[in-house]
Amino acid sequence: MACGWSKYSLGGKVFYIVAIGDGRLEELLLREESSPDCAGDDNMMKVAELARRWILEGNVSAVDIGPNATPFQRKVYEAISKIPKGSVSTYSSVAKAIGCKGSRAVGQALKKNSIPLFIPCHRVVRKDGSLGGFECGPDIKEQILRKEGIRITNGKVDPSQIIYDL
DNA sequence: GCTAATAGGCGGT
DNA sequence: ACCGCCTATTAGC
Numbered sequence: 223m224a225c226g227w228s229k230y231s232l233g234g235k236v237f238y239i240v241a242i243g244d245g246r247l248e249e250l251l252l253r254e255e256s257s258p259d260c261a262g263d264d265n266m267m268k269v270a271e272l273a274r275r276w277i278l279e280g281n282v283s284a285v286d287i288g289p290n291a292t293p294f295q296r297k298v299y300e301a302i303s304k305i306p307k308g309s310v311s312t313y314s315s316v317a318k319a320i321g322c323k324g325s326r327a328v329g330q331a332l333k334k335n336s337i338p339l340f341i342p343c344h345r346v347v348r349k350d351g352s353l354g355g356f357e358c359g360p361d362i363k364e365q366i367l368r369k370e371g372i373r374i375t376n377g378k379v380d381p382s383q384i385i386y387d388l
Numbered sequence: 389g390c391t392a393a394t395a396g397g398c399g400g401t
Numbered sequence: 402a403c404c405g406c407c408t409a410t411t412a413g414c
Contacts, residue, residue, distance in 0.1 A: 317408095324410075328410095330394060332395060356395065396409105398405105
């Protein structure tokens with residue numbers, strides 16, 4: 223399995239953006255260690271570097287959406303890929319945008335997301351501004367959002383930065 | 389098929 | 402702030 227990584231400093235800690243794939247991008251993860259058991263592959267190293275720059279600079283280049291996604295998950299991913307850097311939206315807003323009534327289902331889909339960071343699941347928060355969950359931990363979510371220019375006080379996002387209508 | 393488990397939301401306390 | 406009940410989707414049985 224091809225693999226690449228890119229160093230990324232977050233809140234004084236060093237993380238590795240780990241890209242794992244097989245010919246095409248399949249998985250992109252944030253880890254506290256690089257994966258020692260898989261050798262660096264040129265292509266995946268580029269993917270990881272691209273991801274790092276995407277986080278730091280917000281430049282999105284089109285990336286394949288997870289190949290194993292269900293139709294519902296695809297709809298969720300497509301909807302949230304429209305959220306620009308510097309803004310966030312809410313689980314219920316995403317649900318409404320794709321014509322689904324249950325906001326929990328959106329969270330479900332994001333959790334299953336195989337390529338976080340590129341699919342900006344960190345930009346989806348609760349309606350009341352609290353952060354909600356994140357696979358790599360809520361503190362990581364907060365730090366990534368701060369890096370993107372989101373103001374967070376008392377654990378809540380500044381309402382003026384929340385897009386309620388997608 | 390049914391059941392339990394969610395990265396949510398809402399209304400009543 | 403807590404609690405209960407609603408919701409949609411998925412994984413496991």
